[in-house]
Amino acid sequence: MKKIAIASGKGGTGKTTLAVNLAVFNNIDLYDLDVEEPNDYLFFKPEKIDTRDVFRKVPVVNEEKCNGCGICKDVCEFKAIAVIDKAMIFPEICHSCGACIYLCPEKALDEEDRLIGRIIKAYNGHDNNITLTYGILEIGEASAVPLIKEVKKEIRHGILDCPPGTSCPMVESVRDADFVVLVTEPTPFGLHDLKIAINIVDDLKLKFAVVLNKHGLPFDGVEEYCREKGVEIIGKIPFSKKIAEDYSNGMLLEDYKELFKEVYSVIG
Amino acid sequence: MKQITVISGKGGTGKTTIAAMFYALSDSVIADCDVDAPNLHILLKPNVIEELDFFGMKKAVITDLCTQCGLCYELCKFHAVVIDNGDYFIDTSRCEGCAFCYNACPDEAIEMVDNKSGKLFVSKTDYGYFVHALLNPGEENSGKLVSEVRMKAKEIAERERVEYLIVDGAPGIGCPVIASLGGVDVALIVAEPSMSGLNDMARVIRLCEHFKIKTFALINKYNLNERMAANVEYYCKNNDIEILGKIPYDENIVKQISNIEFPFKGNAASKIAGIWNRLKEVV
Numbered sequence: 001m002k003k004i005a006i007a008s009g010k011g012g013t014g015k016t017t018l019a020v021n022l023a024v025f026n027n028i029d030l031y032d033l034d035v036e037e038p039n040d041y042l043f044f045k046p047e048k049i050d051t052r053d054v055f056r057k058v059p060v061v062n063e064e065k066c067n068g069c070g071i072c073k074d075v076c077e078f079k080a081i082a083v084i085d086k087a088m089i090f091p092e093i094c095h096s097c098g099a100c101i102y103l104c105p106e107k108a109l110d111e112e113d114r115l116i117g118r119i120i121k122a123y124n125g126h127d128n129n130i131t132l133t134y135g136i137l138e139i140g141e142a143s144a145v146p147l148i149k150e151v152k153k154e155i156r157h158g159i160l161d162c163p164p165g166t167s168c169p170m171v172e173s174v175r176d177a178d179f180v181v182l183v184t185e186p187t188p189f190g191l192h193d194l195k196i197a198i199n200i201v202d203d204l205k206l207k208f209a210v211v212l213n214k215h216g217l218p219f220d221g222v223e224e225y226c227r228e229k230g231v232e233i234i235g236k237i238p239f240s241k242k243i244a245e246d247y248s249n250g251m252l253l254e255d256y257k258e259l260f261k262e263v264y265s266v267i268g
Numbered sequence: 269m270k271q272i273t274v275i276s277g278k279g280g281t282g283k284t285t286i287a288a289m290f291y292a293l294s295d296s297v298i299a300d301c302d303v304d305a306p307n308l309h310i311l312l313k314p315n316v317i318e319e320l321d322f323f324g325m326k327k328a329v330i331t332d333l334c335t336q337c338g339l340c341y342e343l344c345k346f347h348a349v350v351i352d353n354g355d356y357f358i359d360t361s362r363c364e365g366c367a368f369c370y371n372a373c374p375d376e377a378i379e380m381v382d383n384k385s386g387k388l389f390v391s392k393t394d395y396g397y398f399v400h401a402l403l404n405p406g407e408e409n410s411g412k413l414v415s416e417v418r419m420k421a422k423e424i425a426e427r428e429r430v431e432y433l434i435v436d437g438a439p440g441i442g443c444p445v446i447a448s449l450g451g452v453d454v455a456l457i458v459a460e461p462s463m464s465g466l467n468d469m470a471r472v473i474r475l476c477e478h479f480k481i482k483t484f485a486l487i488n489k490y491n492l493n494e495r496m497a498a499n500v501e502y503y504c505k506n507n508d509i510e511i512l513g514k515i516p517y518d519e520n521i522v523k524q525i526s527n528i529e530f531p532f533k534g535n536a537a538s539k540i541a542g543i544w545n546r547l548k549e550v551v
Contacts, residue, residue, distance in 0.1 A: 009305050010305050011440075039468065164439050247462060249463065
């Protein structure tokens with residue numbers, strides 16, 4: 001069994017559609033790492049759920065010990081500390097590196113838990129015994145990465161629905177995968193962002209292939225590019241109003257069950 | 269000069285299409301703040317007139333002075349220090365640039381080095397100035413790059429005395445989105461009539477509330493699911509968010525994007541123009 005990451009670069013190309021349908025029709029556990037905007041649970045009708053809070057450590061000032069020397073402010077690369085008489089912490093921009101706490105000569109900084117989100121485990125979706133595990137980031141929390149790392153600790157094998165983009169949340173999500181499926185759409189935007197995503201998975205030396213969603217739109221650039229570069233397209237989900245409607249209602253694509261089994265048989 | 273940020277929560281709802289049309293219809297500067305998957309330049313065919321390097325957080329490097337004491341390995345919260353055959357190295361892709369190791373190393377064996385992590389471009393298009401960027405693949409700090417793009421765009425908008433600065437935002441609710449919202453006059457959410465679209469819009473509305481930003485919405489491709497579109501409207505009404513208009517799904521726009529024929533024409537394009545007129549009134 002493997003860890004299969006579903007990623008894309010561009011948002012809205014069909015990561016969630018592919019991830020949920022692959023998991024349900026092949027009976028594999030599902031992990032939603034798009035903790036900023038998790039949507040897999042909308043398609044997964046669970047019998048019961050477990051929830052746990054996730055925290056990260058941020059410094060808190062011990063007013064009695066702090067003498068306002070300013071070393072903590074000087075060592076904080078994230079400008080999360082100001083000193084006016086005593087140190088003041090801005091926990092929302094703190095990266096929890098721990099430098100200020102360790103380097104304070106007065107030992108005037110303690111650690112405090114800050115809630116960054118929750119991890120939810122949902123059981124027995126769609127009458128089978130697979131589990132969906134997902135993170136949901138607190139509103140206003142800037143970095144998704146610490147929560148993504150926590151969700152990843154739960155993973156043994158399964159389908160990993162990754163966040164869009166090509167920066168740190170996406171990289172953290174795909175980095176330990178055995179295989180990456182890049183979902184794209186046949187538009188100039190889809191092609192542009194696919195190229196960036198391919199660069200990343202190449203840099204990380206990961207095995208990957210492409211699934212083309214909305215196949216049938218009048219743009220051949222993606223298929224041409226994949227042919228030229230020797231990138232395999234392992235599935236094509238057609239462009240159809242019926243699919244868009246089923247997706248919009250939170251439904252699985254029962255009519256394409258065989259397609260999702262076939263895609264999984266290539267990579268699983 | 270008024271600043272308007274176009275966001276969505278969910279990706280692929282049509283932010284870029286709509287922001288680009290607003291730009292073509294107005295006296296404005298536009299900034300592409302979706303710096304890890306930028307697409308505006310594809311439509312706008314810019315002439316780059318200025319190119320600037322973007323430096324992210326400096327990264328740690330372990331030098332020959334290292335005595336293999338292992339302190340940095342113990343202290344690094346990001347597991348960026350790796351040991352290979354007894355020698356210590358930094359895995360740059362994991363280093364967040366906190367400089368904890370640099371400050372703590374008893375042998376001063378760690379240096380913090382510049383990290384060129386992207387490029388920022390100032391361009392001219394048929395419609396005015398355009399500021400955009402490209403983050404190197406996998407780099408962090410896209411929030412910092414978004415802030416630099418906005419700062420540059422604001423400087424140009426003020427110099428050129430244009431009426432609007434339009435910001436095309438990133439999907440999600442994390443640091444690049446937060447950086448694209450700080451200090452703007454209005455956020456416009458591009459919603460889509462689906463369960464995911466509604467769920468993601470609800471979270472991005474809460475983000476705007478959190479930062480106390482005046483927020484409006486529009487529904488794109490509303491006729492793909494009119495029942496869900498009604499749910500989006502109902503949710504907005506209950507949260508005091510005015511819906512500035514509804515745009516139908518229009519195959520013409522799909523074709524025009526495929527052929528990169530911009531500005532767009534047709535039914536959906538004229539609805540976008542109507543929404544722009546309404547937005548000007550409420551800003």
